[in-house]
Amino acid sequence: xxxxxxxxxxxxxxxxxxxxxxxxxxxxxxxxLGLAVLFSGLPTLVFELWVQPLQASVGTGAANDATxxxxxxxxxxxxxxxxxxxxxxxLLQSSLVRATIEDLNGKxxxxxxxxxxxxxxxxxxxxIGLLTILGAGLGLVLLIVPGIILWLxxxxxxxxxxxxxxxxxxxxxxxKQLTEGSR
Numbered sequence: 001x002x003x004x005x006x007x008x009x010x011x012x013x014x015x016x017x018x019x020x021x022x023x024x025x026x027x028x029x030x031x032x033l034g035l036a037v038l039f040s041g042l043p044t045l046v047f048e049l050w051v052q053p054l055q056a057s058v059g060t061g062a063a064n065d066a067t068x069x070x071x072x073x074x075x076x077x078x079x080x081x082x083x084x085x086x087x088x089x090x091l092l093q094s095s096l097v098r099a100t101i102e103d104l105n106g107k108x109x110x111x112x113x114x115x116x117x118x119x120x121x122x123x124x125x126x127x128i129g130l131l132t133i134l135g136a137g138l139g140l141v142l143l144i145v146p147g148i149i150l151w152l153x154x155x156x157x158x159x160x161x162x163x164x165x166x167x168x169x170x171x172x173x174x175x176k177q178l179t180e181g182s183r
Contacts, residue, residue: 024103031099031111038115039092047081090125090158094118097162121161127168128157153179 025032095118102109132154140147157175160166166174 020104021100024100027103028099028109031109031114032096034111035092035095035099035114039088039095043085043088086129087122087126090129091115091118091122093158094121094125094162097159101159101163117162121158124161124168124171125158128154128161128171131168131172132157155179 095114098114098117099109102113132151135154136147136151138147139145139150153176154172155175156178157171160174160178161168161171164171164174
């Protein structure tokens with residue numbers, strides 16, 4: 001009976017995941033690179049070009065006069081930058097998920113379609129991302145293992161959202177169902 005369970009075609013195998021991942025990247029290198037540059041590379045470059053002059057002025061002591069007022073402003077700016085970075089990471093994940101689904105279904109993924117789908121799923125993916133951070137973070141604070149289990153439970157919620165369009169809670173529930181027995 002155990003041998004039959006191991007031979008199920010839907011059984012999770014990490015080797016197959018890695019093989020499929022590198023096969024998709026190998027068949028679509030420009031698409032994957034273009035999406036990574038668009039959602040990660042360019043925003044990072046813009047941020048670094050924006051922050052560099054600010055760091056130089058702090059290093060010379062030119063901005064040391066109003067440090068107390070700048071602390072709260074810097075915290076708000078840092079949170080805003082984190083939120084934008086988080087949203088861009090989710091857009092990248094959603095667009096790469098869409099490209100992977102198209103490729104594995106035998107279709108040629110297009111950058112326009114991947115970006116359109118990712119933007120259409122932005123708010124639900126933000127909801128999934130924030131709920132995952134809160135839930136897994138709380139689990140990590142209480143005891144480390146529950147946080148890891150929750151994170152693994154919701155690991156495929158964004159791909160489920162992109163493919164099945166079940167909404168935030170529906171995608172998280174479906175992710176729980178799909179990862180059952182593989183956590």
